[in-house]
Amino acid sequence: MRPLPTLLTLSLAAAFGGFAATAIRDGLEAPAQAAPASAVAATPTVATLPAVVGGQPLPSLAPMLAKVTPAVVSVHTKQRVNVSPFGSDPMFRRMFPELTQERINESLGSGVIVDAKQGFVLTNHHVIEGADEVSVTLADGRTLKADFVGSDPDTDVALMRIPAQGLTALPLADSSALRVGDFVVAVGNPFGIGQTVTSGIVSAVGRSGLRGLGFQNFIQTDASINPGNSGGALVNLNGELVGINTASFNPRGSMAGNIGLGFAIPTSLARNIMGQLIANNGVVIRGTMGLESQDVDARLAQALGLPEARGAVVTQVFSGGAAAAAGVKVGDVILAANGERIDDRDALRNFEGLQSVGSRIALDVRRDGKPLTLTTTLREQPRSYVGTELDPRLTGASFADLPERLRQAGLSGVMVDSVARGSRAEANGLRKDDVVIASNAGNFEDLPGFRASFTQRPAQLVLRILRGNRRADLLMQ
Template sequence: MTTPTKTLLALSLAAAFGGFAATAIRDGLDSPAQAAPAAAALPPTVAALPAAVGSTPLPSLAPMLARVTPAVVSVHTKQRVRVSPFGNDPMFRRMYPELSQERINESLGSGVIVDAGKGLVLTNHHVIEGADEVSVTLADGRTLKADFVGSDPDTDIAVMKIAAQGLSALPLADSSKLQVGDFVVAVGNPFGIGQTVTSGIVSAVGRMGLRGLGYQNFIQTDASINPGNSGGALVNLHGELIGINTASFNPRGSMAGNIGLSFAIPTSLARTVMEQLVATGEVRRGTLGLEAQDLDARLAQGLKLGDARGAVVTRVFAGSAAAAAGVKPGDVIIAANGQRIDDHNALRNFEGLQAVGSRVTLDVRRDGKPLQLVAGLREQPKSFAGAELDPRLGGATFAELPERLRQSGAAGVLVEAVARGSRAAGNGLQAGDVVVAANAGRFSDLSGFRASFTRAPAQLILRIVRGNRQGDLPMQ
């Protein structure tokens, strides 16, 4: 897999995400151009392009786009929020609820019809996240209510459904056959100005390591992707869908213009996520069931390895896929299914993109010698009830951190919910807390957190991050 360059890592994430407040277009677009006086007109310096060179017509994307654009829709979302003059102060909000006012936030994005018969529309999760109402506008001007089918925040894929006659859909191409240099075209609704087409080439495939974007296997392109393009189509010259436009990067922010660093989710990933969402409404992921850390120069020397890259296995959970495959602490995983693994984040990213039951061939170094192990991935747990771990946590539900937070450097587990009047609530736990450490044992994710309770400690203390504050909570 291609690794991100140092230049790319230095860039900050720009908001190319499709949800942005619908605001007026720049004044320059609103003001009509002033024609120059006839006397001041200058003769044209460049002749119009000919329609043909000899008997050969000039190439055009128009015939292909005539088939593509009817399948690309604009997505309009509305979210109702309560605004109080007391801000987020909970006491005053409760004392004076009559002073709160309802406000509707509106945002724009794009989507792609991928099944005309069923009316299925692919878009980004962040385009419809938190929306109370979603509608789509077709290329022919019809506006339709969209029903939510399901979404997966960690891959930023969402599926909607619309009911209408005469829909057009895009066929999904095999994105694994993409090569650097292939021509691509992006179609979407940037800045809400209407359907727009941009073109470029594939700059890279298999991009990962971009902060704050969940599980990653991006197509990188220099075709312009701007706010509002999110969820739109990236197509090949045959008019087949190869990716869902997702993000662009710019060190000066999203309003500074496109600099040719745009990313799309490949159809190979989008198709798998969509099929699971349509079938069950959720995505089930496979896991090896191990913990790992990065391999540095000191560890590489101690493990008799010349190259300081890979994920060093520090822990193998009992009953896991890794345990069944024979993986042991101290093993260094350098590749999975032929895909290069440079560090523990790359291994976690690989796991997160695999389905339950997938067969994975691991290239391992054990005592400096090469070894191949085959594992059948088992289901990655989504959450655990606190009472299953320790009675002192009764009433709390613990879940994995969103992957976009992990990509930004966060670690631990999320307190997903706390039942009112429960023991966990009495101990001070709140929904939204992040548990980053505990005296029950070390952990880095949900599986590790669960395994750390193999022996319940006499005194249980959780280190919690709540908002911007960190503190310790004793569990009674």
Template sequence: MRPLPTLLALTLAAAFGGFAATALRDGLRSPAEAATPALLPAAAALPASANGAPMPSLAPMLQKVLPAVVSVHSEQHVQVSPFGNDPIFSRMFPELTQDRINQSLGSGVIVDAAKGYVLTNHHVIEGADAVSVTLSDGRTLKAEFLGSDPDTDVALMRIPAQNLTAIPLGNSGALRVGDFVVAVGNPFGLGQTVTSGIVSAVGRSNLPGAGYQNFIQTDASINPGNSGGALVNLNGELVGINTASFNPRGSMAGNIGLGFAIPADIARNIMGQLIANKGVVRRGTLGVETQDVDARIAKALGLADARGAAVTRVFPESAAAAAGLRAGDVIVGANGQRIDDGEALRNFQGLQSPDAKVTLDVVRDGKPLQVTTGLRESARDGGSLDARLAGASFGELPETLRRQGASGVLVTSVAAGSRAARSGLRSGDVILSASSGGFDDLDSFRASFARSPRQLVLTVWRSGQRGQLLMQ
């Protein structure tokens, strides 16, 4: 095998070891990173009443919320060599390699007191060998990892259900810009802390480094360690899971009022899938290829605005084909959500489960129409594509990698002793190309097998190397 080009190697490196953290980079700083807080002068206390009327206070609501917000402690055992990552010297002097325990702090939210379910961020517990949770009453409990989804940065744990308090899940879809919200978490490891603000925006996407995105933006301070904590409304309902703050100068520069939270509706859906599918999230797909609508395409298709995802190909046996979509259609909305380009459509699909019903706003021949369809699961069984792939299952690359320019499909599992295994295919391999034809994602990979090639040769990336496999 020969080395993969550096950019793609770095890009795809995140696909292994739990697909790496969905920590937000390039200016989007994960609150799980440590930083030293600046000391601010204490504000003067407000009077308890004014003109005989009690002053408004969040204390009664927070009295119910605070016991449900926990601190999350994760530990990861790593091997440290004085020769860094050099494999030759590390093998020559194994006695110099030392064990080190990396520790990190974050936050979590108890959402089911009877079952002990705790939601947090994937990047808080990613790669951890052990996770414990400290409750507001001081108890520290060992947590059981139930599953996580890197592309939405949601993780689910379970702790012993003994005298727990949970936060009820609210309707994040009802949030409006200007609604008051309160963030609760464990910033900088200081302990339980409350900050307040308003909803600055909803439906935020196109943030660097993140996967599927539909963030709530708030000016409530979200600092390192707040990751996985609660964003609640004034009724004490969970409307979001705090995940990151944006600051081009990094967390050391302090809060600038740009915090982001995963909507509770998404967290609820992911949690349900992790429970039902034994820690795995299944996603649906329409089965189309699209391109962004520019001014030239808009004029050619008779569109009033240069926006939308123009359908260039409808894959056979897909949800889109069953719904009657065809090349030349322009998708401008989905379930009432505005679709401005192909990335927005891909982001929308990535947040839908396979059994979701979707109503698309489409422009066809210059006229608007609505199409309702059910999605189909994006995962593929190799044997249904080609007998030489029997025993292998394929999935999409993590969306975080696609946003960095990667393309291909991921081998999610290979059954021991199967035909695919005997040819050398392994779980975790990334298929970059194949003799069956060109492809960019799972739908086009499937379509490339419309005519089975005489010889099936896969170009595979594995452990930093690229090579070819002849499938027997």
């Protein structure tokens, strides 16, 4: 078997304020280390400008920022970890438990108050991921314990609640109205030095294709976004929230400084995710079309009578799904969805992952070389499947879709979400967090495909799994 390429650490600095995180390098890095907690300063940093130059009043952002900065907070996280001189070796850790010591990792990020009455604070998932304790420091110096409401790793959005009076919240603007060239201002807590303001313009909208960052529809800006800025505010000149700062690009790594390539989650997306987290007890329920696809290469384009090699060709349509109800067929080439250009299967998956259950989708397809428009309504995507629903030999295991950041890094398959102790699945060698990348039951790329592959159960079931960077074939007895 060919070894799976090792996931390289990205240079996309997407975790400004998250824990020191090891991610994927391929010119991008996500996430990066936050600044030490000891570097916090409470006073906002805003440059002082003269009131008059050459007899004319000088335009200033200060009046707008006076309304914005009280709504931007510092997020302080603590994570308790057990450290052993034997590393992760379970045998020696059990033999010498007295040598295991507890250590507290601390990091800093940023957040934005979006509802003063309810105390809701938006931040990035990677800022609070794995935290045992989260506290928020307001611009007026108050520090409050934050309660976790929920988060969505695939869009990097998290929601917290703080119990405080006299809060200031930012109004959420319509981020879809942003244009390239609009002025924007980033506010956050870079490097833990205290609240800081930077300015720039919108460099691009609807940016996607950044590996390792889940579902993407980023605002790109040249406003400086540095480690610790994650979760902070990107505002327009009216002081309205247009985005949540999440990442910056630097091929030399996040600590090398800003080079004018920053990315923010648009408020249109953040608002949708926040609403779902509140309504669904802290989780996001996504819609699915119920199909699998592959990229259109030059050979396929010629065979299908397409003028160019782009689009996603449908390779499987799941019975009972939204695509089947709309009349989508194997061999159809999807070129656009709701008017949004689809260049490959990753673009189709990214589009699908950003839609809510019940969303109506108009697909521009080519069938036998002729244009066709099909309309469908996304149906709820199951979050996981229990092994007994698929095959008795998988009893005791549950399976979930891969985190989108792993898909963006090139993996496909499903993740083992849990394995019950003493179960048949455990006896067969399955472990939690194994990635099932292939099976002799049938081809699949994701959870719906994995489920569909068990329509006819094979006499002998073999799963190919990835555990860390090692592959193995497991015979399910």
